[in-house]
Amino acid sequence: MSISSSSRIYLDNAATTQLDKAVLDEMMPYLTEHFGNPSSTHGTGRIVKSAVEKARKTVASLLNTSPAEIFFTSGGTEADNMILRCAVRSHNLKHIITSPLEHHAVLHTIEELEKAGEVKVHFVNIDKNGNVDLNHLEELLNTISSQNERALVSLMHGNNEIGTVLDLKKTGEICEKYNAMFHSDTVQTMGYYKMDLQELPIHYLVGSAHKFHGAKGIGFLYVRHDAGFCPFQTGGAQERNMRGGTENVAGIVGLAKALEISFAESEAHNKHILSLKSRMIEKLRTIFGEEVDFNGESGNLETGLPKVLSVQFPKSDMGDMLLFNLDIQGISASGGSACSSGSEIGSHVLTALKNDPSRPSVRFSFSKYNTIEEVDYVVEKISEIYMPVLAK
Numbered sequence: 546m547s548i549s550s551s552s553r554i555y556l557d558n559a560a561t562t563q564l565d566k567a568v569l570d571e572m573m574p575y576l577t578e579h580f581g582n583p584s585s586t587h588g589t590g591r592i593v594k595s596a597v598e599k600a601r602k603t604v605a606s607l608l609n610t611s612p613a614e615i616f617f618t619s620g621g622t623e624a625d626n627m628i629l630r631c632a633v634r635s636h637n638l639k640h641i642i643t644s645p646l647e648h649h650a651v652l653h654t655i656e657e658l659e660k661a662g663e664v665k666v667h668f669v670n671i672d673k674n675g676n677v678d679l680n681h682l683e684e685l686l687n688t689i690s691s692q693n694e695r696a697l698v699s700l701m702h703g704n705n706e707i708g709t710v711l712d713l714k715k716t717g718e719i720c721e722k723y724n725a726m727f728h729s730d731t732v733q734t735m736g737y738y739k740m741d742l743q744e745l746p747i748h749y750l751v752g753s754a755h756k757f758h759g760a761k762g763i764g765f766l767y768v769r770h771d772a773g774f775c776p777f778q779t780g781g782a783q784e785r786n787m788r789g790g791t792e793n794v795a796g797i798v799g800l801a802k803a804l805e806i807s808f809a810e811s812e813a814h815n816k817h818i819l820s821l822k823s824r825m826i827e828k829l830r831t832i833f834g835e836e837v838d839f840n841g842e843s844g845n846l847e848t849g850l851p852k853v854l855s856v857q858f859p860k861s862d863m864g865d866m867l868l869f870n871l872d873i874q875g876i877s878a879s880g881g882s883a884c885s886s887g888s889e890i891g892s893h894v895l896t897a898l899k900n901d902p903s904r905p906s907v908r909f910s911f912s913k914y915n916t917i918e919e920v921d922y923v924v925e926k927i928s929e930i931y932m933p934v935l936a937k
């Protein structure tokens with residue numbers, strides 16, 4: 546059940562999602578009567594400590610792994626930073642293989658490690674839809690391992706802007722063959738794709754609750770038992786000395802509940818959001834014919850991330866005016882990645898795909914709370930805004 550009755554239409558669910566009422570209910574006692582500090586040894590503290598550990602167990606069991614491999618953080622950005630910086634240092638890794646399509650939480654961190662002279666960065670080739678060239682990945686790994694060095698491979702699971710999805714199992718198997726460590730930014734797929742960590746050959750992955758109807762400012766990382774590293778944040782013994790700082794107890798309890806709901810309902814929700822996406826594609830095709838395109842794999846109902854539809858509109862001088870006009874009509878969507886909204890620079894992902902800048906792109910992203918009626922209304926508004934421009 547939704548907890549907001551805003552009259553706006555929210556199609557920016559890759560940026561953040563609405564808190565589920567059941568998640569809020571689970572969090573409330575830890576914002577009110579159970580206010581203790583989990584590090585306190587008295588009863589008030591022990592109650593909340595046990596809630597944190599119960600949440601860790603829930604997350605671990607949903608991912609079929611051990612609670613000792615789950616660490617809570619403030620979200621996806623911190624988890625990515627922690628993995629990249631600590632894995633490089635603790636495992637003496639001199640090479641990172643990544644792609645130009647990663648989120649800035651990964652790209653900027655890697656840039657910094659390179660600038661500091663800690664690693665050499667290799668970019669794997671991608672195709673026009675942002676799919677990683679796994680043969681090229683293998684070539685890069687072969688070269689690095691033939692120099693008796695070990696690489697860290699950091700490739701995201703689901704792209705937040707263009708909905709292209711990586712085959713985690715295949716990629717992990719290639720990494721395993723060359724003894725490389727494998728990190729995947731799974732922020733956009735956590736809670737939407739079932740992940741069995743007994744099956745997946747992966748060292749590190751991450752989750753952020755606000756992407757699956759939990760609260761903002763709470764996330765986690767999975768660190769495989771043989772891939773541990775030095776503490777990231779010092780100054781406290783929390784998270785088994787790995788990340789000092791008093792825990793966000795309500796956020797943690799809510800994250801576990803949100804993930805539980807997402808896993809239980811992912812099939813039904815994915816089916817629902819795919820039907821919304823399919824409707825939008827069909828309606829846009831009726832209006833624009835072959836002149837509308839879909840970035841990456843977002844227009845592919847089989848391979849793309851269900852929630853993301855990145856639409857490339859016909860050539861015009863509209864620029865950001867389309868997004869601006871949709872906003873005025875009460876429709877929230879995003880141009881490129883919402884994580885960097887406010888910055889003057891265009892999307893690094895669409896730039897890497899060599900998109901034509903004269904064709905405006907808008908990312909619509911759906912959730913379980915959206916309806917077919919909302920999609921129909923949004924397409925009607927797009928037509929009203931865009932058709933007069935095209936007719937000129």
Ligand SMILES: Cc1ncc(COP(=O)(O)O)c(C=O)c1O
Pocket residue numbers: 559560619620621622623648650701703704705730732733753754762764884
């Ligand atoms: C792929 C990806 N990684 C990382 C992040 C950052 O997560 P957080 O907002 O929890 O810091 C985002 C947020 O949009 C994302 O889409």
